[in-house]
Amino acid sequence: MISVRNLTLYFNQHCILNNLSFDIQKNEIIAIIGASGAGKSSLLRCLNLLEKPQQGRIRIGNQEIDLAHVKRNEIVQFRQQSAMVFQQFNLFQQKNALENVMEGLVVVKKYSPQQAKAIALEKLVEVGLSGRVYHYPKQLSGGQQQRVAIARALAMNPKVLLFDEPTSALDPELVGEVLMSIQQAAKAGNTMILVSHEMQFVYEIATRVLFLDQGQIIEDGTPEQVFHCPVHPRTKVFLSRYFATLSSDYQI
Amino acid sequence: MPNIVDFPLIIRLIPTLLAYLPMTLFITFFSMIFGVLIGLIIALIKLNQIRILSPMATVFVSFIRGTPLLVQLYLSFYGIPVMLRYINYFYDTDYNVNNIPSMLFVLIAFSFNEAAYNSETIRAALQSVNKGQIEAAQSLGMTYRQVLQRIIIPEAFIVALPNFGNTLIGLLKGTSLAFVCSVVEMTARGKILAGFHYRYFEVYISLALIYWALTIIIEQLIKMAEKRLTIPDNDQIPNYRRGKLL
Numbered sequence: 001m002i003s004v005r006n007l008t009l010y011f012n013q014h015c016i017l018n019n020l021s022f023d024i025q026k027n028e029i030i031a032i033i034g035a036s037g038a039g040k041s042s043l044l045r046c047l048n049l050l051e052k053p054q055q056g057r058i059r060i061g062n063q064e065i066d067l068a069h070v071k072r073n074e075i076v077q078f079r080q081q082s083a084m085v086f087q088q089f090n091l092f093q094q095k096n097a098l099e100n101v102m103e104g105l106v107v108v109k110k111y112s113p114q115q116a117k118a119i120a121l122e123k124l125v126e127v128g129l130s131g132r133v134y135h136y137p138k139q140l141s142g143g144q145q146q147r148v149a150i151a152r153a154l155a156m157n158p159k160v161l162l163f164d165e166p167t168s169a170l171d172p173e174l175v176g177e178v179l180m181s182i183q184q185a186a187k188a189g190n191t192m193i194l195v196s197h198e199m200q201f202v203y204e205i206a207t208r209v210l211f212l213d214q215g216q217i218i219e220d221g222t223p224e225q226v227f228h229c230p231v232h233p234r235t236k237v238f239l240s241r242y243f244a245t246l247s248s249d250y251q252i
Numbered sequence: 253m254p255n256i257v258d259f260p261l262i263i264r265l266i267p268t269l270l271a272y273l274p275m276t277l278f279i280t281f282f283s284m285i286f287g288v289l290i291g292l293i294i295a296l297i298k299l300n301q302i303r304i305l306s307p308m309a310t311v312f313v314s315f316i317r318g319t320p321l322l323v324q325l326y327l328s329f330y331g332i333p334v335m336l337r338y339i340n341y342f343y344d345t346d347y348n349v350n351n352i353p354s355m356l357f358v359l360i361a362f363s364f365n366e367a368a369y370n371s372e373t374i375r376a377a378l379q380s381v382n383k384g385q386i387e388a389a390q391s392l393g394m395t396y397r398q399v400l401q402r403i404i405i406p407e408a409f410i411v412a413l414p415n416f417g418n419t420l421i422g423l424l425k426g427t428s429l430a431f432v433c434s435v436v437e438m439t440a441r442g443k444i445l446a447g448f449h450y451r452y453f454e455v456y457i458s459l460a461l462i463y464w465a466l467t468i469i470i471e472q473l474i475k476m477a478e479k480r481l482t483i484p485d486n487d488q489i490p491n492y493r494r495g496k497l498l
Contacts, residue, residue, distance in 0.1 A: 048391050080393035090384035094406050094483070096493070104392035107402060134493070136483040149388075156392060 001026040001191060002047075002160060007056035007067070009042055009215075016042045017053065018215040024160070029186050030193045031206035031223070035238060039215045040195040041087075044162050047193070048084050049075050061159045080108060083153035087165040089145040091137040097124060097148045098133040101155050109156070123151035127181045143174030150181045154190075161185060163194040199242055203227055211235045258454050265445060265458040273462070275437040279427045282359055284420055287366025294371035295378060296400075309371070316368035321361070322429055328361035329354075329433045357433040366423055373415040377408035410481050417474035421467050428463075438462065 002024040009017040016039045024030055032040045045051040047058065053067045060081040065074055091100050101120035105111045111119070124133050127147040137145050146166055153161055163182060167175045179201050186192055186205055196202055202209065202223065209226040211219035211234075218232045230236050294309045316324065333349040340347055381404050389399040431440035439459060446455040484490070 050387050050391060076393055076395050079391055082391075084388070084391040086384060086388060088384050090382075090388035092385055092388070092403055093382070094403075094410070096489075103389075103402065104394070107398050108393040134489050135487070136489075136493075138483060138485065139487055139489075152388075152392075 001028075001061065003057075003059045004047075005057045007043075007046060007053050007058065009039075009046060009051060009053040016215055017046065020056070020215070020217060022210070022217060022220070024191065024193070026191055027189055027207075028191055029205055029207045031202040031209045032193065032195045032212055033197075033199070033202060033209060033226075033238075034212035038212045040212050041164050043212065044084070044164050044193060044195050047160070048082050048162055049079055050084070080156070081158060082160045082162050083156045083158035084162045084164065085146070085149050085153050085166050087168050089137070089142070089149045089169070091145055091148055091152075093137050096134050096136050097129060097140065097151075100137070100148055101152045104152065104156050119155050120151070123155045124148070126154065126184065127151045128177070141174060142170045143177045146170065146174075146178045147181050150178070150185065154185060159191065161190050161192045163192065163196065165195050165197065167196065167198055199227075211238070213238075258451055261449065261451055261454045262457050262461075265442075265455055266462065268445060269438055269442055269455075269458055269462060272436065272438045272441040275435070276424070276427050279355075279358055279362060279430055279435070279437060280420070280424045283362035283366055283423055283427075284416075286359070286363035287370050287419070287423070288374075288416070290363060290367035291370030291374050292405075294367060295375040298371070298375055299378060312364075313368045313371055316365055321365055321426055322432065324365055325358070325361045325429055325432050328357040332357060332360070354434045358427075358430045358435050361433070362423065362426065362430075365426075366419060369419055370416070373412050373419070374408065377412035377415075378404055380411050381407045410478075413474065413478055413481070417470065420474075421470055424466060424470065425463055428459075 004023075005021050007017055007020040008015070020043065032043065034040050042051055046053050047060070049070075052070070055068045057064060057066050058078075059065075060078070063078055063081055065078055070078075091097075092103060095103065098117065098120050101123055102113070102116040105116035105119060106113060109116075121130075121133065124130060127150055129144060129147055129151070132140060132144060135144075137148070140148065150166075166182065167178050170178060175198070179198065182192075182194070182201075183205055194202070194206065204223075206223050209219070209221060209223050210217050211226060211230070211232070213232075213234050219226050219230055219235045226235065227239060230239055294313065297305045297309045300306075332352065336347050336349050336352070339345060385403055385407070386399055389403045394402070427437055428439035430437050431443065436444075442455045442459045446452045449455070480490075480492070483493075
């Protein structure tokens with residue numbers, strides 16, 4: 001469903017992603033883990049072309065682009081294949097929750113306002129925000145804002161949902177409600193790629209885990225394989241440090 | 253007591269002067285509209301660093317801000333006919349220079365003046381919009397133009413509004429210079445009345461009162477608009493926001 005070939009991204013001579021290639025099947029739930037600066041978010045942003053890689057090819061569904069010679073209208077088209085949920089929510093501040101979800105449907109998908117409203121309401125109910133549809137982002141808690149963002153992404157009915165550290169900006173009390181909405185989206189059969197530091201959650205929800213280090217995928221397997229029997233020494237160090245931060249009676 | 257200041261005349265003059273208020277408001281309104289539109293275009297040219305146009309915009313803004321409005325009005329008044337004569341000469345056309353309405357000179361001068369000042373305000377306002385929102389809009393598949401129209405400009409407008417209020421007040425008072433292009437608005441009318449009555453001080457007091465009152469009205473309108481556009485911090489959703497789109 002998704003195939004990435006030789007993806008290479010530089011920021012001012014600095015190599016962020018180094019010749020990455022991988023495939024993702026429909027309905028897979030991919031978790032990308034790794035240390036800060038490993039290139040996890042950059043990889044996700046490349047799939048949405050918010051970063052423009054210098055070379056490589058990406059195919060999502062039926063649309064394939066050659067990143068070295070991509071045209072502007074191709075970019076706009078390609079972005080509609082995926083939908084992104086950001087760390088900082090990035091809701092439109094001047095629009096209420098309902099309008100935030102409707103925006104893409106009306107402007108990009110050209111639905112009528114009535115159709116868009118019906119879909120938006122349905123998605124907002126799914127994420128448990130039926131009572132807050134007319135509230136504006138700054139009147140919502142962080143968790144509620146992120147759930148609106150998830151509804152906004154779901155409403156576009158994308159081929160793949162991209163989550164860029166969706167709970168990192170939330171205080172611990174609000175993490176749960178957002179994870180629940182993500183889990184719901186996963187159960188509904190969406191293909192998802194998730195960058196997260198919530199290892200417990202990743203372990204429970206992901207069907208496949210990629211470990212990224214210095215712009216390369218050094219581990220690729222089921223959560224059991226990657227968490228319990230990592231192959232690469234770098235992964236072992238990363239995970240052992242992670243487990244060390246957990247209390248002794250808490251295990252995955 | 254000698255009649256040094258004719259106080260009743262001050263009051264009596266106000267309605268006569270107000271007859272020319274529509275002219276003043278006409279110049280203010282259209283110059284502001286064109287000023288904001290041209291200012292937006294200049295701001296976008298500068299922000300996107302469009303080749304050739306971007307340095308031209310910089311020179312334009314620098315020139316307008318570096319020359320008095322009065323001089324700009326004269327430049328418009330004498331410059332446009334000169335340009336027309338050149339056009340007639342080179343393209344063998346036969347436009348009559350004397351047929352150009354004076355109002356055109358005034359509107360051009362004021363619009364460009366406003367545009368130069370507004371362009372900086374608008375540029376700052378556009379830059380103040382959180383980059384994350386722009387990325388979110390792009391990631392939905394919106395084109396640059398859609399992002400600009402639907403996300404960036406509505407938010408930047410609220411940031412720029414207090415500044416627009418300032419320039420609007422400046423412009424309103426600036427229209428009193430329009431007489432140099434032989435357009436009769438409130439101040440020009442006042443000059444004529446002053447000569448007629450031989451009462452200069454009284455006329456200018458009347459004018460001052462009118463301009464002051466207008467400025468207060470504009471200030472209040474801007475304040476109201478700001479209040480309406482600002483989303484409250486508390487849980488309340490004003491009714492006029494509830495009905496939108498539904």
